[in-house]
Amino acid sequence: MTALLEVRRLTVEFLTDSGSPIQAVRGVDFAVDAGQTLAILGESGSGKSVTSKALMGLVDFPGVVGGSARFEGREMIGLGERDLQRVRGRGIGMVFQDSLDSLNPVYSVGSQLVEALRVRMGLPHQAARARAVELMSEVGIVDAERRFSSYPHQFSGGMRQRICIALAIALQPRLLIADEPTTALDVTVQAGIIRLLKRIQAETDMGMIFVTHDLAVARMIASHVVVMFEGLVVERGRIDDVFADPDHPYTRGLLASHPGAARTWRDLRAVAGDPALEREEVIADVDGI
Amino acid sequence: MSTASDQAPVLEVAGLRKVFAGKRGAPDTVAVADVDFTLHAGECLAVVGESGSGKSTLARSVLRLIEPTDGRIRYRGVDVTGLNPAELRRQRRHMQMIFQDPYASLHPRQTVYRLVSEPWRVHRDLMPPDPRARVRELLDQVGMPSHAIDAHAGQLSGGQRQRVSIARALSLRPDLLVLDEPVSALDVSIQAQVITLLMELREELGLAYLFISHDLALVRLVADHVGVMYGGRFVEYGPAERVFGNPQDAYTRSLLAASPGLGESSASGGGPR
Amino acid sequence: MAIDSTGARAVLLPEPTRRRTGAALTFARFRRSPGALLSVGWLALLTLVAIIVPPFIETEANRQDLGLRLLPPFQPEHGLAYILGADSLGRPELLQLIMGTRTSLLVAVLSVAIAACIGFGIGLVSGYFGGWVDEVLMRIADVMHTIPSLLLALAVLYVLEPSIFNLVIVLAITRIPVYLRTARAQALELRERVFVESSRSIGAGDWRIITTDLAPMVLPTIRTVAMLEVASILLAAAGLSFLGIGLQRPDVDWGMMVADGRAYLTSAWWVTVWPGLIIVLTALAANLFSNWLRAAEDPAQSAQFIRPPRRRKVRA
Numbered sequence: 001m002t003a004l005l006e007v008r009r010l011t012v013e014f015l016t017d018s019g020s021p022i023q024a025v026r027g028v029d030f031a032v033d034a035g036q037t038l039a040i041l042g043e044s045g046s047g048k049s050v051t052s053k054a055l056m057g058l059v060d061f062p063g064v065v066g067g068s069a070r071f072e073g074r075e076m077i078g079l080g081e082r083d084l085q086r087v088r089g090r091g092i093g094m095v096f097q098d099s100l101d102s103l104n105p106v107y108s109v110g111s112q113l114v115e116a117l118r119v120r121m122g123l124p125h126q127a128a129r130a131r132a133v134e135l136m137s138e139v140g141i142v143d144a145e146r147r148f149s150s151y152p153h154q155f156s157g158g159m160r161q162r163i164c165i166a167l168a169i170a171l172q173p174r175l176l177i178a179d180e181p182t183t184a185l186d187v188t189v190q191a192g193i194i195r196l197l198k199r200i201q202a203e204t205d206m207g208m209i210f211v212t213h214d215l216a217v218a219r220m221i222a223s224h225v226v227v228m229f230e231g232l233v234v235e236r237g238r239i240d241d242v243f244a245d246p247d248h249p250y251t252r253g254l255l256a257s258h259p260g261a262a263r264t265w266r267d268l269r270a271v272a273g274d275p276a277l278e279r280e281e282v283i284a285d286v287d288g289i
Numbered sequence: 290m291s292t293a294s295d296q297a298p299v300l301e302v303a304g305l306r307k308v309f310a311g312k313r314g315a316p317d318t319v320a321v322a323d324v325d326f327t328l329h330a331g332e333c334l335a336v337v338g339e340s341g342s343g344k345s346t347l348a349r350s351v352l353r354l355i356e357p358t359d360g361r362i363r364y365r366g367v368d369v370t371g372l373n374p375a376e377l378r379r380q381r382r383h384m385q386m387i388f389q390d391p392y393a394s395l396h397p398r399q400t401v402y403r404l405v406s407e408p409w410r411v412h413r414d415l416m417p418p419d420p421r422a423r424v425r426e427l428l429d430q431v432g433m434p435s436h437a438i439d440a441h442a443g444q445l446s447g448g449q450r451q452r453v454s455i456a457r458a459l460s461l462r463p464d465l466l467v468l469d470e471p472v473s474a475l476d477v478s479i480q481a482q483v484i485t486l487l488m489e490l491r492e493e494l495g496l497a498y499l500f501i502s503h504d505l506a507l508v509r510l511v512a513d514h515v516g517v518m519y520g521g522r523f524v525e526y527g528p529a530e531r532v533f534g535n536p537q538d539a540y541t542r543s544l545l546a547a548s549p550g551l552g553e554s555s556a557s558g559g560g561p562r
Numbered sequence: 563m564a565i566d567s568t569g570a571r572a573v574l575l576p577e578p579t580r581r582r583t584g585a586a587l588t589f590a591r592f593r594r595s596p597g598a599l600l601s602v603g604w605l606a607l608l609t610l611v612a613i614i615v616p617p618f619i620e621t622e623a624n625r626q627d628l629g630l631r632l633l634p635p636f637q638p639e640h641g642l643a644y645i646l647g648a649d650s651l652g653r654p655e656l657l658q659l660i661m662g663t664r665t666s667l668l669v670a671v672l673s674v675a676i677a678a679c680i681g682f683g684i685g686l687v688s689g690y691f692g693g694w695v696d697e698v699l700m701r702i703a704d705v706m707h708t709i710p711s712l713l714l715a716l717a718v719l720y721v722l723e724p725s726i727f728n729l730v731i732v733l734a735i736t737r738i739p740v741y742l743r744t745a746r747a748q749a750l751e752l753r754e755r756v757f758v759e760s761s762r763s764i765g766a767g768d769w770r771i772i773t774t775d776l777a778p779m780v781l782p783t784i785r786t787v788a789m790l791e792v793a794s795i796l797l798a799a800a801g802l803s804f805l806g807i808g809l810q811r812p813d814v815d816w817g818m819m820v821a822d823g824r825a826y827l828t829s830a831w832w833v834t835v836w837p838g839l840i841i842v843l844t845a846l847a848a849n850l851f852s853n854w855l856r857a858a859e860d861p862a863q864s865a866q867f868i869r870p871p872r873r874r875k876v877r878a
């Protein structure tokens with residue numbers, strides 16, 4: 001049985017005119033099955049977000065993508081824009097970190113849902129409207145009928161993110177990529193979003209890739225994890241196994257630096273001096289990007 | 290034999306209140322309502338809350354970066370609420386702030402040397418005889434390599450920038466540091482480094498910390514006292530052990546329950562040490 | 563990429579990256595951009611000529627020789643001075659152009675400099691303080707903005723004598739609002755930034771914040787606007803001189819030369835075309851370079867400077 005998504009030796013480099021290309025992703029492998037949630041865990045600069053964007057063909061010049069990413073057996077890297085557009089949304093859906101940026105501020109949330117349903121699902125207007133309201137309720141918007149005509153800025157962060165999720169699942173994708181969807185939200189709201197995503201996945205058998213830097217959130221939502229560092233995967237496996245007994249020094253350091261793991265701040269001292277966590281802490285000369 | 294002023298609390302806040310006037314007929318927003326607390330030298334008071342709780346406004350009001358609507362703020366017995374701009378400027382050298390976003394809080398065009406020595410330009414009488422040497426000392430104290438002295442803020446990573454911010458804050462030898470989510474914008478591994486640095490400095494220099502955060506797990510490690518803020522008020526206030534171990538207020542309890550630990554294994558500690 | 567494996571610990575070491583930054587990067591991009599090189603080359607040439615040459619040719623340039631009036635160009639037998647032809651009073655076009663270059667550039671640069679300094683300073687103050695200071699200054703700027711600059715120039719120069727000094731002042735005054743609005747808008751945005759709050763927290767006063775924090779950040783935008791304005795002012799000054807109210811002989815600038823040749827457009831085209839051409843080229847050069855510089859210094863636009871690689875698939 002082929003995996004839903006199979007990524008082999010994915011590379012992304014950004015060309016510059018100030019020096020050699022910047023290697024954001026240096027050869028990453030992983031796979032996701034239907035019904036499975038994979039967490040891509042990494043800190044800033046690890047290449048996790050670039051990886052998720054590359055899967056959807058969202059990396060433009062000066063980025064250059066290489067390697068292979070097969071979705072349902074079909075190669076995505078190097079696919080033409082037309083074909084990519086067909087896959088985006090219906091095959092692979094995406095939810096981003098900034099919900100306010102993801103929605104058009106001048107249209108009501110309802111009309112944005114209707115647009116997606118009409119254009120991509122071919123529903124006639126009335127049916128689309130009804131389905132849109134249904135979706136809004138499904139994701140937990142109270143009084144959906146009335147809030148149909150509200151604008152994105154009139155919702156709280158958590159509610160808005162639910163709208164974005166509704167928009168994504170409206171097209172019934174087989175794979176959902178969530179790029180740090182809860183990072184900007186309060187802790188209490190975060191838990192709700194995670195529960196929502198898990199429920200949707202259970203109902204639709206969707207595969208999910210959850211990109212995050214937060215170990216605890218990854219633990220809550222994913223069954224498998226790949227840990228990324230400086231553009232490479234340094235550890236992979238079932239998340240419970242990896243967290244209970246990490247192999248790579250970076251993963252160990254990451255787990256140890258989580259405040260939940262320490263009893264007093266002095267316990268963090270051991271982590272502070274850990275050379276495995278040393279990255280490009282040299283004074284960088286990188287300009288822009 | 291200690292005098293009264295030695296034992297005077299570093300910070301005494303009584304009845305602090307901040308109301309933002311509503312625009313165009315909208316009702317006023319009470320961001321901070323009736324907050325009292327006391328902070329002694331060497332102590333760390335953490336103020337926790339979610340967004341909108343008023344904790345950031347509180348931090349800024351204490352330093353009068355936002356003018357309080359009502360209340361008294363006393364620094365070592367001196368009432369700073371009523372001071373005029375010139376007197377306030379003199380007092381500012383004792384109370385410094387570390388901001389949340391290391392990418393926004395440092396001037397993008399200035400060098401590290403300029404950034405750390407700027408406070409002396411404002412308070413000329415505190416200018417050391419050899420400013421460059423003193424900046425190097427401060428950089429060393431915060432764990433920055435001394436060759437960073439001529440780097441631009443734009444060349445530094447988030448953790449490095451926060452260290453520079455700390456060096457800058459320390460240049461005036463303050464007694465009180467107000468830290469507004471000092472590590473929230475940093476990666477977890479860097480957080481550990483910066484928190485360790487802050488705690489070590491507190492011990493070394495006897496500083497008092499007002500530590501604002503939304504991260505309960507972090508606060509548990511650093512705070513002596515904790516104030517839980519909701520809707521501009523302290524719904525709970527007391528020694529850290531008591532607040533975490535035996536929370537009285539319902540909101541505090543829900544906050545603790547929602548904070549993600551590392552699941553069941555967190556009780557036994559994360560990975561091997 | 564170097565991997566250091568010592569037994570159980572594999573630590574990843576990044577390659578040391580050598581990268582150009584800041585002024586060095588801008589200069590490297592400059593060297594590779596033909597557009598920028600040409601523009602700057604042209605402007606530099608004009609400036610050099612304007613500074614060095616005029617004293618040597620002044621008398622020669624203003625010498626009227628009615629025997630040579632409306633001499634056609636490209637006739638080497640009359641000497642280098644007359645290579646571009648002669649005007650209606652027999653003065654050599656090339657030398658007139660050179661004299662005009664000095665005047666035109668001087669007027670443009672001075673007007674821009676004065677307007678920029680005043681507009682920048684007032685705009686910063688207005689934007690930073692807000693309140694009634696801002697209201698008053700903006701209303702004054704509004705009034706200035708509503709009066710058509712040409713009309714204002716006409717009125718002022720009619721009352722006062724037309725001279726280089728008066729022309730510069732009038733042009734400067736009419737263009738102040740552009741810089742004022744730009745500086746004010748930036749100051750309004752920047753004053754809310756955290757690094758300004760950080761300066762306040764160390765005790766910095768308003769004036770220190772304006773001069774050391776805000777001014778360096780607004781300066782590049784003002785610089786860009788100023789360079790674009792040089793082109794506009796060049797054209798405005800030329801227009802005024804063309805109308806006969808800018809300068810009077812013996813001061814000569816490009817606009818005046820265009821005006822002089824108007825009557826002979828069909829019979830002696832060179833009298834108007836050469837000064838017209840030089841106005842266009844100079845305005846174009848200023849515009850091109852200004853736009854290029856803005857793009858070159860903006861990290862977000864760095865993609866356009868990357869030379870696309872030869873077509874080859876990157877396979878890991």
